[in-house]
Amino acid sequence: MPDGPILDGSAAGRSETASALLQLVRVAKTYRTLRDAAVVALSPTTLEIRPGEFVSIVGPSGCGKTTLLNLMAGMIRPSAGRILFRGRNTDGPSTEVGLVFQRPVLLPWRRVLDNVLLPVEVIGLRPRAAYADKARTLLGMVGLAGFEDAYPRELSGGMQQRAAIARALVYDSSVLLMDEPFAALDAMTREELNLELLRIWQATGRTIIFVTHNIAEAVLLSDRVVVMTPRPGQVKAVIEVDLARPRSMALLGEPRFGQLAQQIRALLRPPAQAAA
Amino acid sequence: MSPRATDAAYAIATFVVVLAVWEAVLRLLGVASFFIPAPSDIAVSLVRGRALYASNYLATLGSTLAAFAFAFIPGVVLGTLVAEVRFAERTLYPLLVALQSMPRIALAPIIIVWFGFGPESKIVLGAISAFFPVFLNTVHGMATTDPEQLALMRSLRATKLQAFWKVKLPGALPFLLAGANIGIIFAILAVIVGEFLGANRGMGFLIVNESSQLDTPSVFASVLLLSATGLCFHYGLQALRRRLLFWAGGDEVAGSSLQ
Numbered sequence: 149m150p151d152g153p154i155l156d157g158s159a160a161g162r163s164e165t166a167s168a169l170l171q172l173v174r175v176a177k178t179y180r181t182l183r184d185a186a187v188v189a190l191s192p193t194t195l196e197i198r199p200g201e202f203v204s205i206v207g208p209s210g211c212g213k214t215t216l217l218n219l220m221a222g223m224i225r226p227s228a229g230r231i232l233f234r235g236r237n238t239d240g241p242s243t244e245v246g247l248v249f250q251r252p253v254l255l256p257w258r259r260v261l262d263n264v265l266l267p268v269e270v271i272g273l274r275p276r277a278a279y280a281d282k283a284r285t286l287l288g289m290v291g292l293a294g295f296e297d298a299y300p301r302e303l304s305g306g307m308q309q310r311a312a313i314a315r316a317l318v319y320d321s322s323v324l325l326m327d328e329p330f331a332a333l334d335a336m337t338r339e340e341l342n343l344e345l346l347r348i349w350q351a352t353g354r355t356i357i358f359v360t361h362n363i364a365e366a367v368l369l370s371d372r373v374v375v376m377t378p379r380p381g382q383v384k385a386v387i388e389v390d391l392a393r394p395r396s397m398a399l400l401g402e403p404r405f406g407q408l409a410q411q412i413r414a415l416l417r418p419p420a421q422a423a424a
Numbered sequence: 425m426s427p428r429a430t431d432a433a434y435a436i437a438t439f440v441v442v443l444a445v446w447e448a449v450l451r452l453l454g455v456a457s458f459f460i461p462a463p464s465d466i467a468v469s470l471v472r473g474r475a476l477y478a479s480n481y482l483a484t485l486g487s488t489l490a491a492f493a494f495a496f497i498p499g500v501v502l503g504t505l506v507a508e509v510r511f512a513e514r515t516l517y518p519l520l521v522a523l524q525s526m527p528r529i530a531l532a533p534i535i536i537v538w539f540g541f542g543p544e545s546k547i548v549l550g551a552i553s554a555f556f557p558v559f560l561n562t563v564h565g566m567a568t569t570d571p572e573q574l575a576l577m578r579s580l581r582a583t584k585l586q587a588f589w590k591v592k593l594p595g596a597l598p599f600l601l602a603g604a605n606i607g608i609i610f611a612i613l614a615v616i617v618g619e620f621l622g623a624n625r626g627m628g629f630l631i632v633n634e635s636s637q638l639d640t641p642s643v644f645a646s647v648l649l650l651s652a653t654g655l656c657f658h659y660g661l662q663a664l665r666r667r668l669l670f671w672a673g674g675d676e677v678a679g680s681s682l683q
Contacts, residue, residue, distance in 0.1 A: 221579060240581070247579045253572045257594045257671040266590070270580040299671050319580075 168232075169355055170197040170220060170323065175229035177215050188380035189215040192229060195374065195383060197357060199322075202349055204358045204366035207376030207384075208416060213359045214327055216381070220357060221245055221325050243271050246316030246354075248326040252308035254300040260287065260311050261296040267319040279318060286314040289348060306337035313348065323355045331361060339397060342368055346395060363416075367408045368395060375415045385415050461641035466648060469641040476630070481649055484615055484627040487543045488653075491550025491611040496604060499555050503562025508588065517563075524556045529617055536622040546618035546626065553614035554607035558600070565599025566592050598672055601665050608657045616650070 174192040181187055190212040197203055207213050218224045219231060222241040231238045246267075254263045264283040265276070273279055287296060290310040292303075300308055309329055316324055330338045342365060349356050360366050366373045373387040389408055391399060399405045443463045450462045457465045470477065502520070505512040532549055539545035569592045577587040619628025627646050634642040 223575065223579060241579045243581060245579070247576070249572055249576070251572060253570070253576050255573065255591065255594070257597075266576075267580050270577065270582045270586055270590070301671065 167198055168196040169199040169201075169234060170357075171230075171232040171235075172196070172216075172220070173230045173232070175216075175219055175226045175231055177212070177219060177224065178227040190219070191380045191382035193382050194229075195386075197323075197355060200353055200355055201372065202346075202356045202358065202370050203372050203374060204360055204370040205374045205376065206360055206363060206366045206412060206416065207381055208378045209361075210379050211376045212379060212381030213376060216376075217325050217327050217357065217359050220323075221247055223247075243267075243319060244322050246319070246321035246324045248309075248312055248316050248324065248329045250328045250331055252300070252305070252312040254308055254311055254315075256300050259297050259299060260292060260303070263300065263311055264315045264318050267315060271319055273319060283314065283318050286317050287311070289351065290314045290344065304337075306333050306341060309333065309341065310344075313345070317348070317352060317354070321354070323357065326356065326358045328359050328361065330365070338362075338365070343396070345369065346393075350394065363409050363412050364400060366412065367391075367405060368397075368399060373408075373412055375412055378418070387412055387415075458638045458640045461644050465641040466644045469639070470645040470648070473642060473645070477645070477649060480625050480627050480630045481653075483543065483625040484546075484612070484619065484650075485653065487546040487615045487618075487626065488550060488608070488612045490543070491547045491615060492554055492604075492608050494547060494551035495554035495607055495611060496558050499558030499603065499607070500562050500600060503559045504566060504588075506559075507563050507566030508584075508592075520556075520559065524560075528553050529614065532614075532617055532621050536618065541622050541624055543626075546615045546623065549618040550611040550614040554611040557606035557610060558603040561599040561603030561606075562596065565596030565603075568599075569595050598665075598669055601661060601669065605658065605661045608661070609654060612650070612654065612657075 172193055172195045174194055175190065176188070176192045177190040179187045179189055193216065205213050205216060215224070219226055222231075222238050222245070225240075233242060233244065254260075255266065258266070261280070261283055264287060265279060267273075268276065268279040268283075284293075284296060287293060290313055292307060292310050292314065295303065295307065295311075300311070303311065309332075313324075313329070330341050333341065345356070346369060348354075356369075358366070358369060367389055370389050373389060374383055375385045375387065376382065377384045387408060391402075391404060391408075447462045447464060450460060461469075502512075502516060506517045506520075507513070528549070531552070535549050536545045539548050573591045573595065574587060577591055582590070615626070616628040616631075619626035620632055623629040627650055631643055631646045634640075634646065
């Protein structure tokens with residue numbers, strides 16, 4: 149990364165949003181298929197994430213939610229537009245960002261604690277002992293105290309995903325990017341993990357960007373919900389979720405919750421159906 | 425009794441029954457022992473010839489293990505290179521695959537001409553036979569690394585070397601062991617063929633001598649020793665697998681691809 153300040157974090161971009169943590173300015177992504185046809189995965193998208201926010205991204209399958217998340221993570225490069233992190237252009241993956249995938253992606257030959265410490269080893273953070281203590285604390289926080297020495301295959305899917313969350317938190321990342329992390333779990337485990345994620349978010353002060361298919365999950369968790377259009381995806385609307393915190397499952401029965409969920413559902417409905 | 429002990433008891437009982445029936449049938453029919461020997465004849469020649477067996481057996485075992493070592497290390501190193509380095513994939517891989525299609529055993533006579541009647545020719549023959557399964561399994565194992573595990577490493581800005589040591593190599597271990605399992609069997613086969621064709625010691629040499637003298641019980645005894653060795657290799661690797669791959673689950677050697 150160049151040393152000096154990067155000046156093309158354009159003046160306009162900065163003045164409107166001095167407080168933004170992550171800015172996407174007309175970011176688009178086009179893939180080339182094997183037959184050399186261009187597929188637009190993401191139409192020009194502008195979006196800002198404020199520090200400490202919990203933002204969900206919902207949209208129909210194939211709308212480019214994951215593409216958007218991967219762009220923010222620096223895992224893929226945009227075909228057009230700019231992505232700024234704290235006002236600076238990004239250049240590939242950053243250790244300020246923690247990724248949680250749909251699958252837990254634990255290394256099966258490592259014990260749970262060593263899986264959580266993988267980022268510490270790779271990034272080369274020291275002293276290791278201090279991070280090992282931190283990893284134990286995080287494992288306690290995600291409800292895995294006592295499983296430090298277990299191997300991943302000894303854990304249930306939900307427990308593995310908890311370990312993956314601890315792994316994304318261990319290296320002082322300021323943003324957690326989560327790509328449908330609970331989609332593969334049963335409904336009960338999912339609810340449990342939703343509430344735990346809220347607790348973790350509040351305890352750690354992280355910014356969380358959360359991709360999901362599940363409207364209720366998005367409303368329950370988020371400060372804002374970004375609703376995307378079908379492919380080629382772009383932001384259709386951003387819904388502010390004005391529900392008080394801390395939140396619990398009891399919210400699901402409240403009228404305001406239902407209104408918000410209904411509003412998002414209407415936005416997601418295909419235009420033909422909406423007209424009917 | 426533990427389930428494993430019960431399994432072993434059944435296996436042993438089966439062997440005992442088969443041997444008893446074999447012995448009984450040959451005795452009842454009065455078949456000559458130079459044609460088909462009874463288990464008792466084989467046991468007698470095994471005991472009588474023990475000194476001879478010991479020295480020849482050790483020669484074959486030594487050649488096999490040396491051949492395996494000379495196959496395994498280059499197999500893993502070259503397999504890794506081909507999987508990881510684009511240049512090696514474009515140059516080495518086609519060359520090695522072309523060589524692989526050659527029947528290696530057919531080279532045995534010329535290798536004996538080049539390397540002589542001693543153990544060297546057997547080691548070379550065993551090594552070129554055992555190399556390919558190890559090499560191909562390594563390439564395959566490295567190429568099938570979980571892409572999400574690699575994405576995870578990339579998200580942490582891991583270097584290529586870190587990704588290799590922390591993800592690719594451990595992930596390829598089941599394949600390396602599968603390659604080793606096949607490789608060691610290929611090695612012992614090639615060593616014995618080499619000893620058939622031109623040697624002054626070893627089990628292959630011994631078998632050729634014994635059969636030329638119609639000493640069939642001794643031939644069977646030799647083959648029995650070699651089978652026992654094959655079983656030892658198999659169970660040894662199985663035990664190694666349980667130690668190294670406890671995390672993968674299952675007892676079978678996974679991901680084996682013969683050629």
